[in-house]
Amino acid sequence: MVKVINEDNFDSEVLASGKTCLIDFFAEWCGPCKMMAPIIHEIADEMPDVTVGKVDVDEAGELAMQFGIMSIPTILVFKNGEIAETFIGLTDKESIVNALK
Known part of the structure; x- marks a missing residue:
């Protein structure tokens, strides 16, 4: 599962969690971001011990x-x-998964 991360939950979900976290900074209008989205979701499904989150830079500037x-x-x-x-x-x-190990 990919979590929505923002200023309100960043500290608890990422900094204080004690877990390995992958945080994807993206925007809805960004073409390359849309190309990365399926990879991010695959990693979230395949690595349940990793917190996977997305930060919309337009909403969490x-x-x-x-x-x-x-x-x-x-x-x-x-x-x-x-x-x-x-x-x-x-x-x-592969590069992202290796960094998460």
């Missing part, structure tokens, strides 16, 4: 600014509340 998101899609992998990996632009599933 402060969160995007907090992490210096300059282009989308940007995927951040968090481990123990810290950024462990950053992917900018279209990224293959």
Whole structure:
């Protein structure tokens, strides 16, 4: 399941969760983001121990600014509340899955 992440639940779902988290910063109007969406959903289905979330940069602009998101899609992998990996632009599933292990 892919969770909707915003300023209200980011700390509890990501930083304080103690889990490995994949957070996809996207926008509805972004073509490459739409191409990444099926990959994000596949990872969520295949890796139930990982928290997978999406942040709409148009609705959660402060969160995007907090992490210096300059282009989308940007995927951040968090481990123990810290950024462990950053992917900018279209990224293959294998690279993302390897970063989550």
